[in-house]
């Protein structure tokens with residue numbers, strides 16, 4: 065294997081190059097290589113300055129996250145950076161791509177920084193439940209103003225080179241070849257006997273920091289980033305930078321970093337980082353599976369879903385043909401999309417030019433014949449098999465051979481939908497989540513006959529439209545909505561047994577869910593579940609009398625949720641803030657009485673178990689049936705589609721963290737009380753018997 069750190073001397077300047085694909089992470093071999101290179105350069109009298117650069121697509125993207133949680137191989141990064149800090153000749157960092165985390169900390173330790181204009185810098189450790197652990201919290205506030213340093217470190221956002229230069233974090237932008245410019249910069253520093261600009265020698269400017277500044281900042285961040293501990297640790301470390309000398313601050317930062325590294329929050333967020341990167345990999349699909357080209361997309365249905373889906377493609381530069389049956393509906397859809405771009409422009413989130421160009425890629429039509437040139441057609445019409453059959457038969461008729469035909473169904477059988485065409489190999493599900501242009505998740509539903517290249521194309525497309533995607537097999541509700549059923553069922557029964565909507569919601573909020581089940585029901589519309597239950601009854605399926613008992617009564621009263629101003633809660637006109645409504649308590653009490661259910665006090669612990677354990681149990685069944693490829697995919701679905709707290713790592717990671725044996729015992733207790741809806745998944749039983757965790761699968 066070639067050395068990850070190499071040196072080449074050009075006149076008086078030593079060029080140190082890190083080459084550790086894919087992202088030049090600071091693995092043990094890189095740290096060792098850097099340490100050796102600087103030790104040799106320090107002793108070499110003909111070396112008057114050093115340029116540190118990276119080969120490949122980016123400057124160092126940070127510490128090697130795969131090493132976290134394992135015994136640390138020396139030298140530690142702070143030791144290597146100490147060597148660079150105290151190096152007696154000028155060191156210039158040459159930045160391209162993304163200089164992140166330990167990578168940006170390395171650059172901050174160098175005495176000067178030059179970057180390509182397209183480079184980005186940042187300290188994203190907070191997103192991994194950490195704080196910068198190699199001087200970032202002590203050096204950055206010395207180099208730039210404290211408030212900007214706080215903003216960068218607490219948000220973890222990437223800052224483009226020109227902004228970083230305006231802040232003072234970068235000294236120069238390279239106009240031509242980065243390495244040449246960096247070498248010239250180093251020579252210039254030597255020629256001018258420029259001082260070694262060490263952050264460690266600089267003072268923090270606290271002039272604009274008032275006595276209550278940090279306390280106020282903490283409160284504000286605690287509100288915005290509910291349940292997260294890492295942002296608070298970041299603030300603490302930066303506050304320390306304003307009060308303690310550099311060396312002491314560095315020591316404190318390290319202590320906080322090691323504490324965070326051992327936290328369950330960081331373990332969960334690191335798990336999510338790798339889970340999201342693994343999700344698009346389809347185990348039985350070779351990496352080199354050919355892909356079809358997607359140059360134009362057709363969308364059937366210009367409602368909320370269809371318009372949202374269209375925006376994804378328009379933003380990615382892919383033209384869209386939007387189809388509706390009636391001109392009023394089409395116009396409404398086009399207006400929705402236009403309103404989105406107007407809003408982007410008004411809020412300064414998108415330039416006028418870009419927004420106009422995106423909108424110009426949209427064509428509306430009332431005629432299926434205009435789908436003759438689409439490479440991908442996505443149906444987003446009413447959830448009814450007969451309607452879907454009609455749409456797919458039509459698509460089969462008008463679309464060119466090789467076009468991919470996708471359904472956005474959230475429950476229906478994609479195999480049956482595919483059977484309406486003469487080309488089931490070209491059919492798959494693309495289950496977007498509402499609002500489709502905002503939610504990151506996409507379930508890609510692989511039907512029995514979906515061709516490999518169709519699936520491979522869909523997985524590649526995820527990246528193009530900025531989604532995180534997971535493959536699901538065909539079953540009722542796929543991964544996410546199938547799991548949601550038990551969650552919703554138990555929430556409904558808990559209401560009847562004595563919990564109030566706000567008690568259930570606030571318990572789930574405290575657990576970290578973005579929204580409790582009642583508020584979520586009101587947002588989605590209670591009529592949707594009611595209709596689904598009615599359809600099940602009509603199909604001859606048994607629906608338990610407790611299933612949706614309260615919701616169905618509310619729907620009968622016209623309380624459909626936010627859209628009718630009333631659901632489990634009441635809403636003032638134009639507001640989404642739920643207000644408690646005693647009328648609902650009466651409905652619940654009456655429903656319980658009719659069903660002969662005695663109401664009692666219900667603990668927070670019971671609410672949590674009754675809602676979360678069915679998720680875990682159903683997920684185990686989903687895994688066993690091969691509907692999901694791996695446990696971490698299920699975590700990706702629930703974090704990105706259902707507001708499961710990232711700092712708990714998703715339902716599977718959470719289950720592992722509390723222990724499968726205790727979950728199984730509790731599930732069995734509930735089974736005794738409530739019957740077979742609580743039947744434990746055989747996989748869960750097996751894992752407990754074998755002393756394993758989901759992550760062992």
Ligand code: 3H9
Nearest residue numbers: 089125126127128129130141164165166188196197198341
């Ligand atoms: C840190 O630095 C702590 C210090 O303060 C203190 C230390 C003492 N390590 O995302 P991609 C892999 S904490 C190991 O698909 P992109 C990734 O798994 C770190 N591996 O590409 C993937 O592997 P695979 C702070 C890493 O172009 C491949 O690289 N830094 C690391 O969309 C490509 O990744 C961060 O948090 C890593 N650090 O985005 C930065 N980073 O191909 C984290 C990536 O096998 N990284 N990989 O699936 C990123 O944000 C993005 O990866 C990046 C590239 C923007 C760099």
